Amino acid sequence: MTRIDEGWGRGPSARYEEIAARFRPIFDRIGEAAIERDQQRRLPFEEVRWLREAGFGALRIPAVYGGLEVTLPELFALLIELAAADPNITNIFRSHLGFTEDLLNAPNNSWQDEWLTRLGRGEMIGSGFSELAGLKVGDHSTTIVPDGDFYRLNGEKFYTTGSIYADWINLAAVDGSGSPVAALVPTSVSGVEILDDWDGFGQAMSGSGTARFRNVKLEGVHIKPDSARFPYTPAFFQLVHLASLAGIGRAAAKELARHVGSRARIYPRGNGATSAEDPQVLEVVGRVRGPAYAAGAIVLNVAQALQRSFEANIAGVDPDQTDTHLLADIETSQAVTVISTLILEATTVLFDALGASAAKRATALDRHWRNARTITSHNPRIYHDRVVGEFAVSGKKPAAVGYRKIITPFGPSSEVA
Known part of the structure; x- marks a missing residue:
């Protein structure tokens, strides 16, 4: 069974x-x-x-x-x-x-x-933050400027993940003076063009390509009150990627087990009447399943750190008087290389249990490695390792991301005033 x-x-x-x-x-x-x-x-x-x-x-x-x-x-x-x-x-x-x-x-x-x-x-909501033209991540040439009682949006974004499926694009830009401004842009209005031109070898259907904005008319309600974000922003977005990797590992482990269980062909140097009875093949199944399990456990442990950050913020704890947000960031960075390495290795070693037939397009087992390799290319691991090392040795904090200190606490069960 x-x-x-x-x-x-x-x-x-x-x-x-x-x-x-x-x-x-x-x-x-x-x-x-x-x-x-x-x-x-x-x-x-x-x-x-x-x-x-x-x-x-x-x-x-x-x-x-x-x-x-x-x-x-x-x-x-x-x-x-x-x-x-x-x-x-x-x-x-x-x-x-x-x-x-x-x-x-x-x-x-x-x-x-x-x-x-x-x-x-x-x-x-979809994404509209990254641009290819900037010298570094976070640079914006996209502009939102006043136009009478309205605003005008012009520019181009890339890595607009999810936007092709969305009703709104959460977008970052600069105003006429170069100050940051953020807006929610309707995807259906005149002047918005969303292209399915992401050509990565993995995550091919995530809609992570180009969005263009030509003289798009925005109303005041579309402009966010400020461009600040929540205090665990870097940790949250990175942890979504780590959850994706854990899920990829789980899917790879399940598919490998099914293929081994149904495989009739064996090798002359094998150790069983079928692959399902070969202890060396079963060892490979375990070497894929174990990392997938570990990755999931790590993600859920880090998620507890993010929950603590969220609870501290909505309770009105002064961010300058707590390390809760910092530790959520550090715990996430500590998990990045570990989970990335576990899942990249697991999605590679699985082929050792199945032989050349595992490379057939019909099995699509290669999609697990392609998706994992694409996800692990976001926010390079080397920087997370350095941040963790600096924190451990000297207590240095990672570079700050702008966020708001909540003014009126709003908990998940609060009534709206």
């Missing part, structure tokens, strides 16, 4: 199984066509719609707005399961989930109320 789906550990809370049960049938449907989508490069518009209709985009939204109020560990456990079905779709929701954290950490005001309401009813 196969035990492929067991042994991954319990969820992060007593209620997790109840939460996950709502989405697992959708995850299963998504996973059934993952190989076909990869081989045909079919964008998962329908699959994203399934998740939106089930409330996946409102996981962290307070119940008063129609959300599920999940904790960060619960969220990341779900992301691992989704990534095991298709890591492209986990990445598609990455910016949307990050904007949700912006809202949850924002002052309690009409702007927050407006956007929590929108997300609670199923609207979706």
Whole structure:
């Protein structure tokens, strides 16, 4: 009797199984066509719609707005399961989930109320931060300038992950004086063009290509009150990638076990009547499954650190008087190289159990390594290792990312004033 789906550990809370049960049938449907989508490069518009209709985009939204109020560990456990079905779709929701954290950490005001309401009813956010023209990440040539009672947006973004599937693009720009400004840009208005031109060998359906903005008219309600972000911003976005890697490892382990279990052909120097009885082949299965398990456990442990950062911020703890946010960042960086190495190795060594037939396009086993290698190329590991080393040796803090100190605490169960 196969035990492929067991042994991954319990969820992060007593209620997790109840939460996950709502989405697992959708995850299963998504996973059934993952190989076909990869081989045909079919964008998962329908699959994203399934998740939106089930409330996946409102996981962290307070119940008063129609959300599920999940904790960060619960969220990341779900992301691992989704990534095991298709890591492209986990990445598609990455910016949307990050904007949700912006809202949850924002002052309690009409702007927050407006956007929590929108997300609670199923609207979706894509990414519009990165540009290829800048000298470094975070440079912006995209502009938003006043135009009478309105604003005009012009520029071009790349790595606009999820935007082709979204209703809005969470966008960073500069104003006429070069000061940072941020906006929510409707994807359906005149002057917005979103291209499916991401040509990476992995994460091919994540919609991470170009978005162009030509004289786009924005209203005041589209402009964010400030461009600051939540205090665990770098850790959160990196941990989504690590959850994707953990899910990739889990999918690779499951598929390898199934292939070994059904494989009839054996090698002359083998040690069993079938591959399923060969102890050396079984050892390879274990060498893939173990790293996948470890990666998931690490992600959920780091998610606890992010939860502590979130709780400190909404409680109004002065960020200058706590190391909670710093430690969330450090714990994430400590996990980056470890998880990356575990999953890249696992998605390579799995081929040793199956021989040349594992390289056939029909199996699509190579997609696991391609997706993992693409994800691990974001935010290079070498910098995370250096940050951790500097912190350990001298206590040096990583470079700061602008964020707001919350003014009016807004907890997941609070009523809106």
